[in-house]
Amino acid sequence: MSDCIFCKIVAGEIPAAKVYEDQEVLAFLDITQVTPGHTLVIPKKHFRNLLDLDGQTSTAIFSKIPLIANQLKDKLGANGINLLNNSEEAAGQTVFHTHFHLLPRFDDQDGLAITFATNQPDFDELGRLSQLLQIGE
Numbered sequence: 001m002s003d004c005i006f007c008k009i010v011a012g013e014i015p016a017a018k019v020y021e022d023q024e025v026l027a028f029l030d031i032t033q034v035t036p037g038h039t040l041v042i043p044k045k046h047f048r049n050l051l052d053l054d055g056q057t058s059t060a061i062f063s064k065i066p067l068i069a070n071q072l073k074d075k076l077g078a079n080g081i082n083l084l085n086n087s088e089e090a091a092g093q094t095v096f097h098t099h100f101h102l103l104p105r106f107d108d109q110d111g112l113a114i115t116f117a118t119n120q121p122d123f124d125e126l127g128r129l130s131q132l133l134q135i136g137e
């Protein structure tokens with residue numbers, strides 16, 4: 001994709017601060033460091049987002065994410081890691097080349113809050129959704 005900024009990074013046409021690279025996967029620091037060490041893990045091949053990703057590329061990426069996450073944690077002294085993917089505009093995607101954010105976390109000192117509201121579970125609704133969403137083998 002000639003107009004894709006991440007394809008340009010893969011091709012070496014624009015610079016990036018690389019953390020990991022192999023034949024299929026590239027990881028580099030996000031220019032906006034939401035937390036110190038904020039890293040993007042991408043497939044070298046262009047896919048729009050997670051919804052578009054094929055099995056071989058998914059395997060290549062997810063087999064490397066723990067390695068990269070542990071490197072960030074160990075070298076930066078992080079206390080934890082968030083893995084985040086935004087797919088489509090409704091989910092906040094702004095660069096339309098699949099990428100996974102790895103966000104090192106530093107106890108309560110990094111200013112980032114990712115919270116899930118807690119409410120009373122509706123078990124009837126959970127049952128209905130689970131029926132709807134069944135995927136057979």
Ligand code: 5GP
Pocket residue numbers: 005016017028029030031032085086092093094095096
């Ligand atoms: P999204 O919102 O699509 O999940 O995330 C896109 C991310 O790409 C943003 O966090 C943004 O800071 C990052 N980004 C955009 N352009 C560049 C770039 O040219 N180089 C790097 N390293 N990161 C970029």
Ligand code: ZN
Pocket residue numbers: 001004005006007008045046047096097
């Ligand atoms: Zn691309």
